[in-house]
Amino acid sequence: MVIATSKLQSPIVTWEKLPDDFILPDEPVENIQQPPLAAAVTDALIAANLVQSDMLIASNFALAANISQKTVVKAPDWLYVPHVSPVAAGVIRRSYTPNIEGSSVAVVMEFLSDTECGEYSIRPTPPYGKLYFYEQVLQVPTYVIFDPYAITLEVRRLENGRYALQEGVSGRFWIPELELFLGIWQGTRAGSDITNWLRWWDEAGNLLLWSSEQAELERQRAEAERQRAEAERQRAEVERQRAEVESQRAEAESQRAEAERQRGELLAAKLRELGIDPEAP
Secondary structure, eight states, X not given: OOOOOSSOOOOOEEOOOOOTTOOOOOOXXXXXXXXXXXXXXXXXXXXXXXOOTTOEEEXXXXXXXXXXXXXXXXXXXXXXXXXBOOOOTTOOOOEEXXXXXXXXXXXXXXXXXXXXXXXXXXXXXXXXXXXXXXXXXXXOSEEEEEETTTTEEEEEEEEXXXXXXXXXXXXXXXXXXXXXXXXXXXXXXXXOOOOEEEEEXXXXXXXXXXXXXXXXXXXXXXXXXXXXXXXXXXXHHHHHHHHHHHHHHHHHHHHHHHHHHHHHHHHHHHHHHTTOOTTXX
C-alpha cells in the first residue's frame, strides 16, 4: 500500500551510533517466506566467494538514523553494505548507522508484507514509510521489492533524489553495486516448500549456485571421476587378462614347438640307428 503525500518533506538527518542499551524493535517476521528467501540470496554470494570480511550482508537487521533529533530504526528483509568498520573483539554488531560506522547502505530488499508503513509507503512523518526512509533518509541507491505470492520483482534506482522503477532484461535486473543480475528463479531448495526464489546471475549470464547446489555438483563430479577411474581399472584389467591369455597362448605355442623339436630329434635318432642319414637329400 502506498501512502501518498502532496510533497515529500526534506528530513533533517543526523548520524549517531545507537547506544549499547538501546532497545531494538522486536517485531515478528511478517512474511514466513522472508527468512529462507534472505538466506538464499546471501548463500549464493558466499558460495561464489563474493563476500568479504569488511562487508555487511544481513537479514532483518536494524538500520538507524536520527530524523529531527529522533532515532528511527528500520530493519530491511535483506541489506548490503560494501564496507563497514570493524567492531571490537567479542562485540556483536546489533545495528548499523551509515556514515559513522562505515559506508552508505548500497542495496536493500523487502519481501512484500503490505503493512501501513510498508514497502511502498512514502509517509514522511513518524512512523516513517519504508520507501521514504530508504529514499529520502538513507538514500539507498538500489531498492528491491519482491512479492513471493504474486511472484513480482521491482527494482528501483535512486535518480536525482527519487526512486525510479527500472526495466529488466528478460526478467533480470542489473545491480551495479554487486555487479550482478537479480531475477526470479523457479525451483526447489532443500528444506523449503518455496518454489520462487530471488537468484543472482553474473554478467555472462551464469547462475550463481547455492552452496548445496555446489556440493551436489561436486558430488556428481566426484562420482563421475569415480566411475571414470573404475572404467579405467576395468579396461586395465581386461587388458591384463588379454595380455595373460596372449602370454599363455605364446607359452603353449612355445611348448608345442619344443615338443615338435623333440619329436624330430627322436625321429632323427631312430633313422640313424637304421643307418639312414636324416639330413641326406
